[in-house]
Amino acid sequence: xxxxxxxxxxxxxxxxxxxxxxxxxxxxxxxxxxxxxxxxxxxxxxxxxxxxxxxxxxxxxxxxxxxxxxxxxxxxxxxxxxxxxxxxxxxxxxxxxxxxxxxxxxxxxxxxxxxxxxxxxxxxxxxxxxxxxxxxxxxxxxxxxxxxxxxxxxxxxxxxxxxxxxxxxxxxxxxxxxxxxxxxxxxxxxxxxxxxxxxxxxxxxxxxxxxxxxxxxxxxxxxxxxxxx
Amino acid sequence: xxxxxxxxxxxxxxxxxxxxxxxxxxxxxxxxxxxxxxxxxxxxxxxxxxxxxxxxxxxxxxxxxxxxxxxxxxxxxxxxxxxxxxxxxxxxxxxxxxxxxxxxxxxxxxxxxxxxxxxxxxxxxxxxxxxxxxxxxxxxxxxxxxxxxxxxxxxxxxxxxxxxxxxxxxxxxxxxxxxxxxxxxxxxxxxxxxxxxxxxxxxxxxxxxxxxxxxxxxxxxxxxxxxxxxxxxxxxxxxxxxxxxxxxxxxxxxxxxxxxxxxxxxxxxxxxxxxxxxxxxxxxxxxxxxx
Amino acid sequence: xxxxxxxxxxxxxxxxxxxxxxxxxxxxxxxxxxxxxxxxxxxxxxxxxxxxxxxxxxxxxxxxxxxxxxxxxxxxxxxxxxxxxxxxxxxxxxxxxxxxxxxxxxxxxxxxxxxxxxxxxxxxxxxxxxxxxxxxxxxxxxxxxxxxxxxxxxxxxxxxxxxxxxxxxxxxxxxxxxxxxxxxxxxxxxxxxxxxxxxxxxxxxxxxxxxxxxxxxxxxxxxxxxxxxxxxxxxxxxxxxxxxxxxxxxxxxxxxxxxxxxxxxxxxxxxxxxxxxxxxxxxxxxxxxxxxxxxxxxxxxxxxxxxx
Numbered sequence: 001x002x003x004x005x006x007x008x009x010x011x012x013x014x015x016x017x018x019x020x021x022x023x024x025x026x027x028x029x030x031x032x033x034x035x036x037x038x039x040x041x042x043x044x045x046x047x048x049x050x051x052x053x054x055x056x057x058x059x060x061x062x063x064x065x066x067x068x069x070x071x072x073x074x075x076x077x078x079x080x081x082x083x084x085x086x087x088x089x090x091x092x093x094x095x096x097x098x099x100x101x102x103x104x105x106x107x108x109x110x111x112x113x114x115x116x117x118x119x120x121x122x123x124x125x126x127x128x129x130x131x132x133x134x135x136x137x138x139x140x141x142x143x144x145x146x147x148x149x150x151x152x153x154x155x156x157x158x159x160x161x162x163x164x165x166x167x168x169x170x171x172x173x174x175x176x177x178x179x180x181x182x183x184x185x186x187x188x189x190x191x192x193x194x195x196x197x198x199x200x201x202x203x204x205x206x207x208x209x210x211x212x213x214x215x216x217x218x219x220x221x222x223x224x225x226x227x228x229x
Numbered sequence: 230x231x232x233x234x235x236x237x238x239x240x241x242x243x244x245x246x247x248x249x250x251x252x253x254x255x256x257x258x259x260x261x262x263x264x265x266x267x268x269x270x271x272x273x274x275x276x277x278x279x280x281x282x283x284x285x286x287x288x289x290x291x292x293x294x295x296x297x298x299x300x301x302x303x304x305x306x307x308x309x310x311x312x313x314x315x316x317x318x319x320x321x322x323x324x325x326x327x328x329x330x331x332x333x334x335x336x337x338x339x340x341x342x343x344x345x346x347x348x349x350x351x352x353x354x355x356x357x358x359x360x361x362x363x364x365x366x367x368x369x370x371x372x373x374x375x376x377x378x379x380x381x382x383x384x385x386x387x388x389x390x391x392x393x394x395x396x397x398x399x400x401x402x403x404x405x406x407x408x409x410x411x412x413x414x415x416x417x418x419x420x421x422x423x424x425x426x427x428x429x430x431x432x433x434x435x436x437x438x439x440x441x442x443x444x445x446x447x448x449x450x451x452x453x454x455x456x457x458x459x460x461x462x463x464x465x466x467x468x469x470x471x472x473x474x475x476x477x478x479x480x481x482x483x484x485x486x487x488x489x490x491x492x493x494x495x496x497x498x499x500x501x502x503x504x505x506x507x508x509x510x511x512x513x514x515x516x517x518x519x520x
Numbered sequence: 521x522x523x524x525x526x527x528x529x530x531x532x533x534x535x536x537x538x539x540x541x542x543x544x545x546x547x548x549x550x551x552x553x554x555x556x557x558x559x560x561x562x563x564x565x566x567x568x569x570x571x572x573x574x575x576x577x578x579x580x581x582x583x584x585x586x587x588x589x590x591x592x593x594x595x596x597x598x599x600x601x602x603x604x605x606x607x608x609x610x611x612x613x614x615x616x617x618x619x620x621x622x623x624x625x626x627x628x629x630x631x632x633x634x635x636x637x638x639x640x641x642x643x644x645x646x647x648x649x650x651x652x653x654x655x656x657x658x659x660x661x662x663x664x665x666x667x668x669x670x671x672x673x674x675x676x677x678x679x680x681x682x683x684x685x686x687x688x689x690x691x692x693x694x695x696x697x698x699x700x701x702x703x704x705x706x707x708x709x710x711x712x713x714x715x716x717x718x719x720x721x722x723x724x725x726x727x728x729x730x731x732x733x734x735x736x737x738x739x740x741x742x743x744x745x746x747x748x749x750x751x752x753x754x755x756x757x758x759x760x761x762x763x764x765x766x767x768x769x770x771x772x773x774x775x776x777x778x779x780x781x782x783x784x785x786x787x788x789x790x791x792x793x794x795x796x797x798x799x800x801x802x803x804x805x806x807x808x809x810x811x812x813x814x815x816x817x818x819x820x821x822x823x824x825x826x827x828x
Contacts, residue, residue, distance in 0.1 A: 053385060076377040079388060082282075243608060326606065334568045335621040338589070
């Protein structure tokens with residue numbers, strides 16, 4: 001126990017002392033992401049929200065520096081959490097109006113990572129706090145959890161592959177909290193029975209996720225502004 | 230038998246009353262379509278207020294498929310009245326007009342006579358549904374286009390990919406035909422006992438309204454009897470629009486969450502139809518024609 | 521052609537037809553008489569399988585009716601009570617529709633011919649709603665005849681018709697029988713009409729047979745009905761009560777007496793009244809079916825008294 005406390009204290013001290021290093025680390029990550037001016041990505045999107053039954057669908061994602069982002073379903077309707085998936089990694093660490101604090105080491109999918117807490121310094125920022133889990137060796141963000149003022153909190157997990165060198169993930173899992181959803185009966189005109197929910201299920205129901213598997217990126221080929229309307 | 234059926238159809242389609250149903254449906258669907266064409270977006274937003282707070286929707290939610298679903302939800306409550314208008318008049322109308330006694334002195338058995346009449350009212354029901362399908366589905370598809378179909382269930386939202394919708398409507402319309410055939414059989418059965426058509430028409434509607442209220446109200450006492458009411462089963466066409474999901478909570482194309490419900494309900498409805506028709510024949514064979 | 525034995529129709533409380541037996545021979549115009557509610561309609565409906573008998577047996581064309589229902593019905597044409605047809609169809613369409621139901625080959629010529637026979641050719645395209653009662657009756661008969669049946673059953677065919685209409689129907693029945701050799705069963709409470717067409721008669725009352733026989737036999741010319749009016753009908757009744765050869769059936773509505781007696785006794789009646797100083801105002805023989813019917817159906821042949 002003593003050792004554990006000692007270790008934790010040590011860790012804490014260590015991280016604070018390396019606050020400045022964290023800023024450097026973020027800059028390096030950012031530099032990697034900055035290679036990309038724009039991209040069009042194709043992939044499959046799956047929405048996993050307990051009260052939404054949606055199909056896996058093909059999507060196209062458009063990005064343009066600094067913070068233009070658009071997700072379009074390839075034919076069909078897309079249902080996305082508000083203000084959610086549009087938050088791109090580079091948007092998260094855009095500019096330098098934040099404080100980066102080291103919060104120790106951790107593991108994401110068996111990969112050792114540095115935990116960095118970002119606190120925006122700008123007054124009007126929607127983001128309250130972001131925690132990034134960075135693979136220092138590869139300069140990749142493997143996981144980010146963000147708390148916002150308006151759009152709740154969400155977590156993004158990324159797996160990299162072919163486009164690792166650009167800092168673009170092959171797989172992105174975006175999880176978020178959902179509000180309890182209930183239809184007023186009169187409008188629904190449905191007679192279906194309400195199944196009894198267990199407590200655990202109720203909690204599970206409040207979590208949702210959107211998963212995108214990218215199959216192809218077209219990077220820095222230029223994108224018309226009109227696409228983002 | 231075929232000749233009798235031909236004659237019955239001829240009689241049905243020579244009566245002005247028959248076309249009231251077709252006109253009523255055309256007007257009703259037309260007005261709803263025009264309303265949705267004008268203010269449909271507001272309607273969808275109103276319907277989905279709750280979920281739109283958390284989620285943003287991108288795409289044509291108000292498309293022909295959704296419009297058809299909205300129309301069916303509204304219409305299938307009222308169509309029984311139009312069915313009853315003809316079915317509940319099949320025998321009582323002849324009694325009222327005085328033609329029943331003449332008909333029954335013709336060289337056909339009463340069973341043949343009743344079967345021909347019931348088949349004629351079934352064909353009328355079928356044509357009415359074809360007309361509804363044409364207006365509600367095809368005209369809506371033409372007016373609003375097609376896209377994925379996003380519908381709200383009590384506890385969840387379902388998004389059906391555009392290519393996975395049409396067959397569901399085919400199934401739903403077949404099921405709706407069965408449901409309406411049950412109404413038709415009930416009206417037909419009741420029409421044996423009256424010498425004017427108002428009585429059976431009103432009785433048919435009353436039974437359906439009464440049972441529907443029992444089917445809809447979530448009171449424990451009612452819930453116990455709900456599985457035994459045919460009106461509970463009549464609304465199960467909606468099951469066609471509830472797909473299964475896989476382990477990742479993604480819907481499986483071409484699947485139905487509770488196919489058992491559709492099968493059970495279909496069987497219950499078929500049993501009702503057969504029951505009403507057989508009961509009609511048994512009673513009618515013995516009946517003294519005094520009209 | 522028709523053989524009915526021990527036919528009974530029992531409803532919950534009342535017996536509509538009780539143990540009725542009669543026979544209709546080929547070529548007969550068979551008059552079926554009775555007051556309203558006597559059981560005529562019930563019997564006719566049983567002949568047409570509209571009502572199931574409680575007991576008894578019906579044979580038509582030598583076949584059991586229940587076992588050979590469709591074969592028998594194919595050769596019967598009927599008008600039951602009012603000649604109701606599809607009001608929203610034209611005369612032509614109605615005849616054509618029922619002809620098809622009778623299982624015959626329908627041609628335009630056949631339908632037009634039939635409408636011609638009943639005098640509706642010029643109205644064949646008109647919707648039935650526009651027809652008078654008489655025209656509907658004729659249309660009903662056209663429908664009954666269109667498939668050329670062997671047996672024609674007409675239930676109250678003159679109901680609601682004007683005198684011309686009644687005469688038309690009478691002539692039609694006569695021509696069906698005389699010219700086309702059909703067997704006709706015709707029911708009515710209008711006895712004077714039946715008398716002129718029926719070759720045989722069945723009279724029923726309260727569901728029971730009163731009498732059956734040929735019109736000629738039943739209307740025995742020797743036994744006759746006398747309508748008597750005197751200056752003092754009460755005294756005349758006294759005189760009649762003492763006599764054995766005359767029966768006073770009932771006072772007529774207009775205050776006259778109706779008597780049944782043998783023709784030969786008429787002079788004696790007259791003599792007797794004169795002897796008693798009762799002035800005879802009128803003495804008229806009546807031998808219509810109506811009087812005959814009245815004679816049989818007045819069960820208590822009491823000597824009535826005058827109200828005034």
